[in-house]
Amino acid sequence: MKLSKDATAVLSKFLRQYKVPVEDVNDLEEVVAMMPDDRKEIYKNVQSNPVGDLFRYSIHIRIQHLLTFTTFLLLAFTGLPIHYNDAFWAVPFNSVLGGVEVTRVIHRTLATVMVLSMVYHLMTIIGGTLQKMAAGKFDVRRSILPLLKDASDFMADMSYFAGGRENRPEMDKFMYKQKIHYFAAAFGNTVMVVSGSSFLFPEFWNSVLPAAYASHFQEMMRLSHPHEALLALLVIAFWHWYNVHLAPGRFPMQWTFLTGKLTREHQIEEHFLEYLRDLASLPQERQYLRENLVNKGLVSSTRDMDARQNIVFEEYRRWVADQAAREAELAEGEGVGELVEDSQT
Amino acid sequence: MMSGLTKGQRLIAYGSLIFVLLWTVFGIFAIWLMVFEG
Numbered sequence: 001m002k003l004s005k006d007a008t009a010v011l012s013k014f015l016r017q018y019k020v021p022v023e024d025v026n027d028l029e030e031v032v033a034m035m036p037d038d039r040k041e042i043y044k045n046v047q048s049n050p051v052g053d054l055f056r057y058s059i060h061i062r063i064q065h066l067l068t069f070t071t072f073l074l075l076a077f078t079g080l081p082i083h084y085n086d087a088f089w090a091v092p093f094n095s096v097l098g099g100v101e102v103t104r105v106i107h108r109t110l111a112t113v114m115v116l117s118m119v120y121h122l123m124t125i126i127g128g129t130l131q132k133m134a135a136g137k138f139d140v141r142r143s144i145l146p147l148l149k150d151a152s153d154f155m156a157d158m159s160y161f162a163g164g165r166e167n168r169p170e171m172d173k174f175m176y177k178q179k180i181h182y183f184a185a186a187f188g189n190t191v192m193v194v195s196g197s198s199f200l201f202p203e204f205w206n207s208v209l210p211a212a213y214a215s216h217f218q219e220m221m222r223l224s225h226p227h228e229a230l231l232a233l234l235v236i237a238f239w240h241w242y243n244v245h246l247a248p249g250r251f252p253m254q255w256t257f258l259t260g261k262l263t264r265e266h267q268i269e270e271h272f273l274e275y276l277r278d279l280a281s282l283p284q285e286r287q288y289l290r291e292n293l294v295n296k297g298l299v300s301s302t303r304d305m306d307a308r309q310n311i312v313f314e315e316y317r318r319w320v321a322d323q324a325a326r327e328a329e330l331a332e333g334e335g336v337g338e339l340v341e342d343s344q345t
Numbered sequence: 346m347m348s349g350l351t352k353g354q355r356l357i358a359y360g361s362l363i364f365v366l367l368w369t370v371f372g373i374f375a376i377w378l379m380v381f382e383g
Contacts, residue, residue, distance in 0.1 A: 050350055073368065080375055087378075230379050237372040241365045253358035 001035035002306045006149070006170050010141060010273045011280065015316045017137045020280055022320055025313055028279055031286045033307035034299045039167050043268035045296050046289075052261020054278050054285070056173075060124045065257050067117035071110045076233055078107040083226050111196055118189060142173045142274070146183070150176040173274040177243075184235060191228045195221035 003011065015025060035042060057065075078097075081090035085100045094100040125144075132138040141147065154176045156169035174182070198205050198221040206214045244254040249266060256262055267275045278285050293299050300306060350358060 051354065076375070077371070080378070084378060226379070230375055233372045233375055237365070237369040241369070245362050245365055252355075252362045255358075258357075 001032055001037050001300060002302075003032065003310050003312060004170055007273060007276055008310070008312045010139075010172070011276055012312050012315065013139055013141075014277050014280055015312075016319065017139065018281065020316075022317055024280070024283065025316055027283070027286055029307060029310065029313040031279060031290050031293075032276075032310060033303045034290060034293050036293075036298050036300045037302075039170075039268065039272060041298050042289075042293075043265045045298060046264050046268065046292060048263035048265040050263060051255040052259040053264040054262050054267050054275075054282075055260060056256055056262045057260040058124075058128075059260065060120070062257060062260055064117050064121045064124065067113060067120075071114040071117065072232070072236070075107060075110050075114065076229060078103050078110065079226070079229055082107060108200065111193075114189070115193055118193070142277075144174045144179055144182050146176075146179050150179055168269060170272040171270055173271055175270055181235075181240065185232075188228055188232045188235075191224055192232070195225040195228070198222075199225070 014020075020028075081087075081093045082100060082103055084090045085094060094103050097103050097106065129138060129143070141149075149172075153169040153171050156165060157176070159165045160168045198218055202218060205217060209217055244250055244257075245252065249263075249269075254266075262271070264275075267278065279289065
């Protein structure tokens with residue numbers, strides 16, 4: 001495979017940030033050259049463990065997802081009979097729980113857990129990002145932040161689905177669809193927390209808002225809380241659950257939210273740039289892919305030519321040699337300094 | 346190409362699928378309520 005501009009940039013940065021050993025890079029160079037240009041040939045012919053092959057989400061993210069979805073479902077389930085508390089079906093539901101006042105207390109308790117989960121999430125992503133930055137291992141392409149590339153990926157993916165392209169675009173750890181979903185959820189959660197808090201703490205909001213707007217704000221919040229909840233329910237039921245339960249390749253369930261791992265097939269198809277990082281960091285993955293390509297007769301016929309064109313590896317080897325030479329020079333300089341110091345004492 | 350799930354894993358996966366489908370029915374009920382709220 002001849003690496004694209006995006007793939008070259010991703011690998012170039014990853015190899016330098018993680019200081020991948022040269023022997024591993026030589027191996028990676030060979031495996032990349034063996035890969036056919038048609039990526040469909042790769043992901044349609046790999047063996048995948050349905051519960052996941054390649055690491056994706058930490059235990060923190062999985063706990064946050066678990067807290068968010070359980071509280072979300074229970075909040076929707078208790079919110080509806082609060083909103084329609086005099087409806088014929090809501091009266092017995094609320095009675096079973098001890099009356100609408102008790103349903104409200106349960107709803108608010110669940111909301112508190114959801115807010116705590118949001119705080120936990122913010123701490124994780126901010127702390128994790130700072131930690132990576134301090135270690136010199138942060139790459140914005142690997143983050144959830146929207147980039148211009150997402151817009152071109154979206155156009156290219158639509159073109160693929162319409163039959164205008166041979167392959168899906170090479171996307172990173174988070175593709176355009178996941179970024180939209182993530183920020184929609186962040187926006188929705190914020191609306192729900194702000195509007196919900198306006199019911200619980202009206203005095204606070206009246207004290208911080210100008211008097212002319214305070215009552216309008218309360219009315220707006222009263223309207224937006226149930227409607228945003230319904231919107232969230234629609235997004236979860238008809239978009240998210242389709243993507244993780246019903247979409248081809250995911251049925252009957254995608255296991256990532258439990259195991260934190262993604263299947264190899266899924267990673268190559270939708271997150272090819274992240275798969276290249278997996279190949280760079282996991283010798284066993286390179287070995288698997290190499291054997292699979294050979295056994296299935298999928299080794300690229302332009303292998304040697306591609307290997308010469310993928311200059312990222314040769315550039316990295318030169319960079320490593322330069323770094324080593326610089327370090328040797330520095331060590332030599334320090335050695336001379338020590339000698340001078342020794343001779344002076 | 347996927348290899349098969351064990352019996353326990355199938356139970357979790359299909360159980361979860363049935364759960365979300367039932368929830369979708371609840372979602373449709375909520376939409377119906379909101380639409381006909383007036």
